[in-house]
Amino acid sequence: MALYTMKELLQDAQEKKYGVGFFNTFNMDMVRAVIRAAEESSSPVIIGTAEVLLKYGSFDMITPVMLEAARRSKVPVAVHLDHGYSYDVIMQALRWGYGSVMYDGTREADHADNVRNSAQLARTCHAMGVGLECELGSVGGLADAAGKVDQMAYTDPNDARDFIEKTNADFLAVSIGTQHGVYKATPKLDLNRLAEIHAAVDVPLVLHGGSGLSDDDFRNTISGGIRKVNVYTDIILAAKAAIHADGDEAYGDALLRAQDAMKEATAVKLQLFGSAGRA
Ligand code: 13P
Numbered sequence: 001m002a003l004y005t006m007k008e009l010l011q012d013a014q015e016k017k018y019g020v021g022f023f024n025t026f027n028m029d030m031v032r033a034v035i036r037a038a039e040e041s042s043s044p045v046i047i048g049t050a051e052v053l054l055k056y057g058s059f060d061m062i063t064p065v066m067l068e069a070a071r072r073s074k075v076p077v078a079v080h081l082d083h084g085y086s087y088d089v090i091m092q093a094l095r096w097g098y099g100s101v102m103y104d105g106t107r108e109a110d111h112a113d114n115v116r117n118s119a120q121l122a123r124t125c126h127a128m129g130v131g132l133e134c135e136l137g138s139v140g141g142l143a144d145a146a147g148k149v150d151q152m153a154y155t156d157p158n159d160a161r162d163f164i165e166k167t168n169a170d171f172l173a174v175s176i177g178t179q180h181g182v183y184k185a186t187p188k189l190d191l192n193r194l195a196e197i198h199a200a201v202d203v204p205l206v207l208h209g210g211s212g213l214s215d216d217d218f219r220n221t222i223s224g225g226i227r228k229v230n231v232y233t234d235i236i237l238a239a240k241a242a243i244h245a246d247g248d249e250a251y252g253d254a255l256l257r258a259q260d261a262m263k264e265a266t267a268v269k270l271q272l273f274g275s276a277g278r279a
């Protein structure tokens with residue numbers, strides 16, 4: 001089926017009201033796991049890496065793997081850069097052929113900087129035929145290079161309209177109560193806020209921090225307008241559990257079992273998001 005752009009995948013999801021999963025894949029086992037799950041589920045899927053994950057697999061090594069796996073896959077696969085903070089990394093992603101990138105301006109000193117940078121990057125990305133995801137409010141839970149953890153701040157629906165008008169971003173990551181990583185307490189999602197954001201902007205909405213949410217959380221947020229769901233922690237936890245289950249196993253066999261475990265964990269999400277059977 002080959003390589004698609006995130007814009008193409010989310011356009012179909014927007015029309016038919018389902019969610020598409022985004023999974024971080026910084027090595028070949030993760031790429032294989034996610035694409036196998038998508039193929040077995042006849043589902044479109046988005047794979048990619050993030051600026052903070054480049055230490056595990058650099059652009060020049062992992063991007064050709066992702067693009068080649070996408071081209072060979074039996075289902076539509078898009079390749080996306082998650083959480084780009086620096087201009088340099090986003091420019092490199094454009095050069096390496098990502099169909100879409102995320103600029104995360106939520107760490108900027110003030111909101112105006114997020115708006116200005118997002119608008120400038122949208123111009124550059126669009127000139128190159130690349131889609132741009134931006135974030136407003138802050139999902140929270142990610143640590144910066146100095147170890148400082150982002151605090152959660154809800155997205156204001158009125159700001160969302162203004163932000164999309166001013167920046168021309170293609171996809172909007174919203175903060176409605178999710179956080180990145182393992183939850184310390186059961187998350188309570190603000191579905192009214194999501195409904196207001198959905199009514200305020202036309203672009204596909206993105207939910208970060210998909211690990212640890214309940215089946216109902218996915219159903220409610222997708223019926224409330226979420227079109228892309230980011231999941232990372234749950235997938236690597238499945239891999240870790242598989243590797244630790246048998247300490248005597250040969251290294252290669254442990255990796256294969258981890259790949260199977262990640263594939264299973266991914267397939268569960270694809271069913272929940274409603275993308276299974278859509279490829
Ligand atoms: P989790 O690790 O909480 O699933 O979040 C993933 C994510 O949002 C990546 O951008």
